[in-house]
Amino acid sequence: MGIYERLGVKTLINARGTATALGGTLMPPEVLRAMYEASQAFVDLSELLQKAGERIAELIGVEAAQVSSGAAGGMTLAAAACILNGKRNRINDLPDTTGLKGEIIIPRRHRFGYDQSFRMAGAKLIEVGTPEGTRPEEVKAAVNENTGAIAYIIAFADAGKISLEDVIQVAKSANVPVIVDAASELPPATNLTKYWRMGADLSVFSGGKGLMGPQCTGLILGRKALIEMCAMCGNPNAGIGRGMKVGKEEIAGLVAAVELYVSKDHVADLRRWERLVDNIVDELKDIPHITAKHLPASEARYPMPYALITFDEANLGLTKAEIVNLLQTGEPNMRVGETGNGILINPHTLQDGEEKIIAKRIKEIVERKG
Numbered sequence: 001m002g003i004y005e006r007l008g009v010k011t012l013i014n015a016r017g018t019a020t021a022l023g024g025t026l027m028p029p030e031v032l033r034a035m036y037e038a039s040q041a042f043v044d045l046s047e048l049l050q051k052a053g054e055r056i057a058e059l060i061g062v063e064a065a066q067v068s069s070g071a072a073g074g075m076t077l078a079a080a081a082c083i084l085n086g087k088r089n090r091i092n093d094l095p096d097t098t099g100l101k102g103e104i105i106i107p108r109r110h111r112f113g114y115d116q117s118f119r120m121a122g123a124k125l126i127e128v129g130t131p132e133g134t135r136p137e138e139v140k141a142a143v144n145e146n147t148g149a150i151a152y153i154i155a156f157a158d159a160g161k162i163s164l165e166d167v168i169q170v171a172k173s174a175n176v177p178v179i180v181d182a183a184s185e186l187p188p189a190t191n192l193t194k195y196w197r198m199g200a201d202l203s204v205f206s207g208g209k210g211l212m213g214p215q216c217t218g219l220i221l222g223r224k225a226l227i228e229m230c231a232m233c234g235n236p237n238a239g240i241g242r243g244m245k246v247g248k249e250e251i252a253g254l255v256a257a258v259e260l261y262v263s264k265d266h267v268a269d270l271r272r273w274e275r276l277v278d279n280i281v282d283e284l285k286d287i288p289h290i291t292a293k294h295l296p297a298s299e300a301r302y303p304m305p306y307a308l309i310t311f312d313e314a315n316l317g318l319t320k321a322e323i324v325n326l327l328q329t330g331e332p333n334m335r336v337g338e339t340g341n342g343i344l345i346n347p348h349t350l351q352d353g354e355e356k357i358i359a360k361r362i363k364e365i366v367e368r369k370g
Helices: 003-007 029-038 045-060 070-084 088-093 113-119 136-142 154-160 164-174 191-198 224-233 248-263 266-284 320-329 354-369
Strands: 012-015 064-068 103-107 124-128 147-153 178-181 202-206 218-222 290-295 306-311 333-339 342-345
Touching (some): 012 354, 045 064, 045 218, 045 224, 045 248, 064 224, 064 248, 070 103, 070 113, 070 147, 070 202, 103 113, 103 136, 113 124, 113 147, 136 164, 147 154, 147 164, 154 178, 164 178, 164 191, 191 202, 191 218, 202 224, 218 224, 266 306, 320 342, 333 354
Parallel strands (some): 103 124, 178 202
Antiparallel strands (some): 202 218, 306 342
16 A cells, blocks of 8 residues: 555646646656665765755756755745845844845736745845836836845746846846746756856756656756855755755755756657647547647747647536536546636646546546536
């Protein structure tokens, strides 16, 4: 009897993607072996974090790196490093930012629930722009002597109507660092260095999404002086990040995950995902009152192919919400993405054969109603 069965927890088919609420990703055997190996001995955690960061920075091709407790923990450490602006004697004062550069500028359309990660470090978020977007001159006008950084959320790049290039240009002219939240921006693999090469001072990624490392890990990449400050603010030290612990096993696992990621055949991954999407579309293409389409990968915004399944709710006699509920409450439990009057099947987290199980279930639901 497995651990989930002993606990009475049902496993599920994840067609939604690397969502934290669904467990992130499934780690490869190499990552699990590294974690087990690390669990068999004691080490100095500060030394391990330093050496792991050096190895990861070398593998990726950036100046410096720091393992964090998820991307959210990484953003808190990044904010702390920028707020402190080199004042090591103030590390233990945070989140009290009195006399420090406690303001972080953020485009208004980039505000979201997880920006609390910046506020946890003591940052006061300064919104710039309108609901329609933000202009570079608005960012420039908001910069003052209290500005610690400018935050940019890649997931909202289109909505914010201001490019990262423009933000970096404004920041450089004012000598203010830029923090990029790129938690979910892998694939494509090129994003690991893209923001650094563009001039971002710090970029933060999840370790448990595209990298397929431990779910509780994150990765801060960027300028060495700021990365060193991130480390001083974090575990095992007594700073703002003390509670954001990453164990020796997870650190080793993330190193192994990065080693795998930078050497893997990403084209082969894309072809596999496309095959899974094609299988779903083929299974559903002749079913009355539903339409299945292959949405191709687009590196510009969606570097992952999807299966989009829409429903003629009136003729079908079922709403999308009802279909999603039936998928979730059936056996096995299935989780999908939602959009408009349809559902999105993300192949990233599917195991071979699961796409056909999903297609079969959808056919059963539709045909039973008909």
